[in-house]
Amino acid sequence: MAGSTAEFRPRFHPAGHDAELRVALEEVRVGRWMPMRNLLARTGDRWGLRTSRSQVLASVAARSHVVWEWLAEEPSNLDALMMRARVDTERVLHAYRAGHAGAGELAHVARASAASAAEMALADPVPWVCRLALAQVDPEKRVREHRAAPPDRMLPTGPWGLLREVWQRDQHNREAHHRMLQALLAAPVGGPAAALNFTHAVKSWVPWQSGSALLVLPLYAYAQHYRDKRERGRYEAIGRAQWTREPLIDDVQRALQGWFQLSDPVERSALDLNHLAHALWAGRRHEEAARVFRAMGRHATAQPWSLVAAEPRDPQSGLEEFLKARRQCLAVAGPARPGSRVPLH
Template sequence: MPDTDRAPAAPEPYEKRHKRAAPWAPGGRGTREPLDPHAPPPAPGGLGWTVRPAALAEDQVDDGPPCPPPGTAEDATDFDPGFGDIRLTEARQDIVIGRWQGVRDLFAVTGDNWPRRTHRLRVLSNAAAAGSVSETWAEAEPGNPDALVLRAATEVVRVFDEAIALHGGVRPGKGSGVAESRLDGVVRSCLRAADASPLDPAPWISLLTVARLYGKGVRGPELQRWWDGLRRRDPHNVEGHTQLLRYFSARWHGTHGRMYGFARDAAAVAPQGSPLPVLVQIARVEEFRYVIESAAAQGTPPPCETGQHWQHEIAVTDARRTYARWLGGRPEGPLLPEEVGSLNYLTHALCLAGLDAAASDAFALLGGRAARAPWSYTGDPEGQFTAYRRARRGAGRDGG
């Protein structure tokens, strides 16, 4: 095992290494070359190591599910974004009152559990966006890489909020309206975080997220570098894959076909028991949103019967395949908070596809832990989640 207690040699700044290709440099943005999202991940050599606390007491190690089993109240539906992660809830409360120390301690015990760290960072960056905790922490501990990672992720949340405000409270699509100079500043913040925490996939997820806001997208070589940066550190990261999937969607810089192709390719090579196959269900939700919202913007009815979007043969086959690949190969045990968001997408698809027994199994894992997306795109999220859960309780395992 590498010696993580030994400080690494300072890496050459990322912007210096890739100055010519940087899209935020003068003249850097031009024709976008094709991205190969499924080339073998680059070799991991030369990444360096993030400096973490030298030793954690035994009771400080975050080595198990940080949440209780699904809710004690049988029908309680809980939309808390922490998904039952008690330590995360405590750190989020610290942010509300302006304290950063609990956030620092949480990231320290999370260590290199990348799925859990990704989930926690997403929740905390959203909580921090309205205040100054991320800046205060970075100023108080300028050598702490976790502080820079949180600050970069928080800047991404803020710039998306700015884009939404520019569109009158509606989520933007291609042509966000945010000035490129503002986006370039966010990119530089992400690159500083990447240099400070060279093993962490989070800054690369942040880069893939903010890439969508550029009106003409990001040049192919640079997007490929950011994608490689993620896969080199966490090749099966669901959040990072989801951000690139959205970049390839018709809403942003691609087409339905390219989005589905990316999702199916990623699902095909995912290890058994990985949640990555749920990308196909996320793609179906993105297509549905685009069709419905485009029709609403034009004042016309949807072009087809929306129920068939979820119930036609391909949709049903895809949902059944994801259930088999993910839940069929998943180790026994309680659902972890970092799995809850993805399982809501699969459960939604199973319910609308009429796969009642598989949906029952999914609800048995979820308990009452609900995510507003994707339920909010097809109606009242609480009403749907609660009604489907009650209707499918005890249906058994799907044999198809």
């Protein structure tokens, strides 16, 4: 049967359940830009979907000159200008993670591309998301816009003005808040504690039953907090037990009822689904976790499973943790109800 663990083979695909994006990605891989153009045109001003699709497209387009070939044909196309900012930003992040000395210079180029795209499309949040993403490669906050005053006294300085620009265009923009979280985690002062404070602040801004993916954000901060404790040799004291205590129980419930049960399945991030499934499993809420595992279909992600695996740096160990959790939850929940849909793609 479709949900049986014996037949189950997870797949790691950046498009997740977005079939249209999956098709466009394959075309971009071989250097064809027209399907990307058409997909973004169809997406229009659905800002959340535009943000997520353009992020994934950029992760592939950054490996070639396909966006510049598009710009050569349509130099004034707003989507092409946005994708140039996306690709420039993606290349900065890749260079920074690889330790390349030229990452700072690339960041200047990306910032200029994002500013140009923002000027041409005033309502579009994506260029501002790009600028916000660049804060992650400036942990010392040398760039002025990366050390703005915070909206809450419990939070450190950071790229708050950039986040505010996104808020004005798309208040619940998922990627923007994750970029802010990453910037806080990258800072030499604050780290996981500042990230937790940020997610608690976000929780107060987002209505419970809004369907917003921001309701899942605290689960990422808790997972990072766990990793931080584990790296210091203190993880045994909190381990899975942290997921059975307040305020985590409330945060997991908000993510389940306020996001998972109300959101559009096509727009759900596979990462969000995996974080929610993990939190429910770790909190011993196996039947509810089984619903999330079934909804995600085959779309596993490395995080957060590698954080709790026996060997955090071994991808296979993380995969085994995912499979173990899925197997346990489906065994407790029993077969899917007749008529329920189990995603196969």
